Amino acid sequence: QKEVEQNSGPLSVPEGAIASLNCTYSDRGSQSFFWYRQYSGKSPELIMFIYSNGDKEDGRFTAQLNKASQYVSLLIRDSQPSDSATYLCAVGRTGGGNKLTFGTGTQLKVEL
Amino acid sequence: KAGVTQTPRYLIKTRGQQVTLSCSPISGHRSVSWYQQTPGQGLQFLFEYFSETQRNKGNFPGRFSGRQFSNSRSEMNVSTLELGDSALYLCASSPGQGALNTEAFFGQGTRLTVV
Numbered sequence: 001q002k003e004v005e006q007n008s009g010p011l012s013v014p015e016g017a018i019a020s021l022n023c024t025y026s027d028r029g030s031q032s033f034f035w036y037r038q039y040s041g042k043s044p045e046l047i048m049f050i051y052s053n054g055d056k057e058d059g060r061f062t063a064q065l066n067k068a069s070q071y072v073s074l075l076i077r078d079s080q081p082s083d084s085a086t087y088l089c090a091v092g093r094t095g096g097g098n099k100l101t102f103g104t105g106t107q108l109k110v111e112l
Numbered sequence: 113k114a115g116v117t118q119t120p121r122y123l124i125k126t127r128g129q130q131v132t133l134s135c136s137p138i139s140g141h142r143s144v145s146w147y148q149q150t151p152g153q154g155l156q157f158l159f160e161y162f163s164e165t166q167r168n169k170g171n172f173p174g175r176f177s178g179r180q181f182s183n184s185r186s187e188m189n190v191s192t193l194e195l196g197d198s199a200l201y202l203c204a205s206s207p208g209q210g211a212l213n214t215e216a217f218f219g220q221g222t223r224l225t226v227v
Contacts, residue, residue, distance in 0.1 A: 034215070034216070036218075042220075043202055043219060043220050043221045044155070044218050045218070046215055046216070046217060046218075049215055088154075090155075090216075096168060097143070097160050097162065097167040097168045098143045098145055098160050098162075098167075098168075098204070098216060099145065099160055099168040100145070100157065100204075100216060101157065102147075102155035102156075104154040105154065
């Protein structure tokens with residue numbers, strides 16, 4: 001079992017729709033959760049982070065965390081073609097310094 | 113505020129050679145982490161340096177090493193290069209200390225090709 005799992009996709013959504021990206025993790029000691037966006041040929045860009053159970057909203061993005069079920073999700077509202085990218089889920093644990101364990105990413109395609 | 117700077121951006125090396133990559137973190141950030149990204153394995157953690165000390169290490173052979181200087185700049189070295197070392201090497205800068213992982217900001221990466 002991988003430590004951080006994501007569906008590789010591609011996930012295709014029409015422009016203006018809500019894109020839902022999911023991530024599960026296996027380490028119950030995980031305390032910090034991050035979503036990165038990576039365009040082809042570019043480096044990962046931090047979108048959001050969440051530490052506590054529940055929802056955290058930032059503009060069109062909402063991160064959701066459920067530690068009991070060990071999953072974290074990212075919702076993108078009003079999806080735009082410019083949102084087409086690979087979304088990486090990353091997880092850190094207390095006492096792990098700044099080490100992050102990444103999923104392999106979900107490719108999102110927003111279609112006109 | 114300047115971002116994370118990695119040099120060089122591209123490198124072509126021959127098997128058996130060694131290579132040194134450099135990373136300058138965001139001003140004020142004390143933690144530098146290194147990751148290897150390949151199509152097959154995704155992003156894999158190499159090591160983290162904080163205040164000139166290696167704080168974490170991933171599951172990579174001893175050919176991969178690093179260091180951090182007093183100004184927080186970091187270098188990583190790969191000796192005896194193998195074809196499988198071809199990858200994008202990413203440096204991540206974080207503020208550093210805290211009970212929870214802090215946000216990590218990536219540089220543009222160094223694309224290493226071993227021939």
